Amino acid sequence: MELTVSKLNRFVFFKLPSAFICGVRVKSIDKDKCVVTVKHRWINQNPFNSMYFAVQAMAAELTTGAMVIAKIQQSGKKISMLVANNKSNFSKKATGRITFECKDGHLIEDAIQKTIATGEGQTFWMKSIGTNEEGVQVSEMDFEWSIRIK
Template sequence: MILTAAKLNRFLLFKLPSAFLCGVRVKQIVFDQCIVSVKHRWINQNPFNSMYFAVQAMAAELTTGALVMFHIQKSNRNIAMLVANNKSSFTKKATGRITFECQNKNQIERAIQNTIATGEGQTFWLKSIGTNEKGERVSEMDFEWTIKLKS
């Protein structure tokens, strides 16, 4: 199965329904890019009339996790993945449509190659940047992923 935006959105519906109900949607996934967007609405707002931070975190994590899944699938190996840590910063109220894009993409393939070659688990950080419709940065989130070969 090749990962596509439509397949990932279907995955959200059945495996992560809270993200789906909040409006998180994959717009594009290719070898080195995953774009996810979510629109500020009543269901995903905080008391300050902007998008709740956890909704932003779901969208941001999805940009990084989908790329990790994409590269694991491409490797044809049985590899487990898990978020170990995350950190975030918020610089502007998130209103309107917020688009997240993963940065640091080349680290994924290197980590997968290292875990296959050595049999040892690997960790790496991926960054996702959230911007509003004006192109202004609203949040920046970093996720530390761990991967290891399944036995």
């Protein structure tokens, strides 16, 4: 079963309701790239008139995690996934619609193959870049994913 934008947004609604309420939405996904947007609104603001960092983190993590879910489904194996670490850098106030994009889908397949072959857990880092409507980078987030065959 292919993971589509509508299926992912339904997943966000039922399994990540705080992200859904804050406006996090998947816009596109393919084997190498995922795009998620979120608009600065009252519900997701901080006291400094910009988007709260945790809302940005939810959107950024979804760009990476959605591709991990898709690749695990494609493998046909039972594999667990978990964020082991994350790093963030905020370079500008996040106002308006922020678009997060991850282009690291190519990193996942190798780790899945290794965990299937060896039975040992694997880790890999994926980067998501957040840009505003003018195309200016507002944040950069790195997530270390840990996967393991069940």
